[in-house]
Amino acid sequence: MKKIILPVLVLTFFSFSKDTTKLTEAERTMVIELLEETRDHMKSVINGLTEEQLNFKAEESSWSIAECVEHLAISENAFGGFIQKTVASGANPALRDSLKFKDEQLMGIITDRSNRVKTTEAFEPSGKFGSFEETVKAFMEKRKEHIEYVRTTNDDLRNRYNSDLPFGTVDGLQVIIFAAGHTERHVLQMEEVMAHKSFPKGK
Numbered sequence: 001m002k003k004i005i006l007p008v009l010v011l012t013f014f015s016f017s018k019d020t021t022k023l024t025e026a027e028r029t030m031v032i033e034l035l036e037e038t039r040d041h042m043k044s045v046i047n048g049l050t051e052e053q054l055n056f057k058a059e060e061s062s063w064s065i066a067e068c069v070e071h072l073a074i075s076e077n078a079f080g081g082f083i084q085k086t087v088a089s090g091a092n093p094a095l096r097d098s099l100k101f102k103d104e105q106l107m108g109i110i111t112d113r114s115n116r117v118k119t120t121e122a123f124e125p126s127g128k129f130g131s132f133e134e135t136v137k138a139f140m141e142k143r144k145e146h147i148e149y150v151r152t153t154n155d156d157l158r159n160r161y162n163s164d165l166p167f168g169t170v171d172g173l174q175v176i177i178f179a180a181g182h183t184e185r186h187v188l189q190m191e192e193v194m195a196h197k198s199f200p201k202g203k
Contacts, residue, residue, distance in 0.1 A: 022154045027173060031150050034107070034180035039143050042072070042187045045194070046136070050202060054132060058196045063125065065193050066132050068186045070125035073139040078123070079179040080142060082162060083149070086172045091159040098161070100168040103177055109167060110181030113188055117166060143183075150176060 046054070046065065054066040063071070101109065109115065129135040157172030165178055193199065 022156060023150075023158070023173065027158075028150055030103075031173060031176050031180070032147055034177060035143060035147050035150070038180045038183040038187065039140070042069070042139075042183060042190075045187055045190050048202065050200065051132075052200045053194075053202065056193065056196075056198075056200055058193055058198070062193075063189070065190045066135070067125035068190050068193075069132070069139065070127070070129060070135050071119065071123055072183055072186055073129060073135050073142070074123050074125070075182055076139050076142040076146070076179065079175065079182075080145065082164060082175050083146070083172065085164070086160050086162040086175055087155050087157070089160055089162070091156050092161060093159045095161045095169065096159070096171075098169045099171060099174075101170075101174075103174060106167065106170065106174055106177055107181045107184075110178060111184045111188065113185065113192070146176065146179065 046069065049065065055064045057064050129138050155172065157176075160172040161169055162172070162175055163169045165175070167178075170178060
């Protein structure tokens with residue numbers, strides 16, 4: 001995660017010291033890198049896994065890698081709605097002081113696997129996309145949309161806010177950082193599954 005966290009650290013001072021009507025190029029670059037790197041991390045972890053490996057569970061109540069991927073696909077779609085809602089709320093610079101975390105703090109909290117959070121029923125994996133391949137495709141398509149949105153938007157995301165996420169009020173750009181961190185959190189969970197002593201061997 002060093003490569004992911006470093007751009008956030010560099011940007012933090014500037015993110016909270018100015019008023020703006022649109023994202024800076026540094027902000028765009030930072031968030032696009034987070035979205036791309038966490039996406040690519042997931043791709044590298046699931047690449048070449050057998051069906052047995054994808055569906056292995058360390059415990060009956062735990063998620064398999066396939067279920068983690070489905071949760072991410074469901075969540076990625078939901079993040080699109082969170083972004084739209086945040087933008088539609090309108091600019092409100094007065095709420096800036098209500099932000100609980102700076103960018104790099106938020107990323108760190110989300111990816112911290114020692115802090116376990118139970119998801120709601122709507123985000124529980126249930127096979128809704130059909131095959132594993134279709135599940136991955138659904139995630140990738142939504143992630144591509146979000147990357148393109150960050151690349152092209154003129155929305156003033158730093159002055160729009162959302163309080164629907166688990167860690168308090170975040171600004172619009174932090175909603176997208178949250179999406180990237182959420183992906184990384186569950187990719188780390190997949191790696192924990194793969195590290196289990198009973199994880200099936202590959203072909």
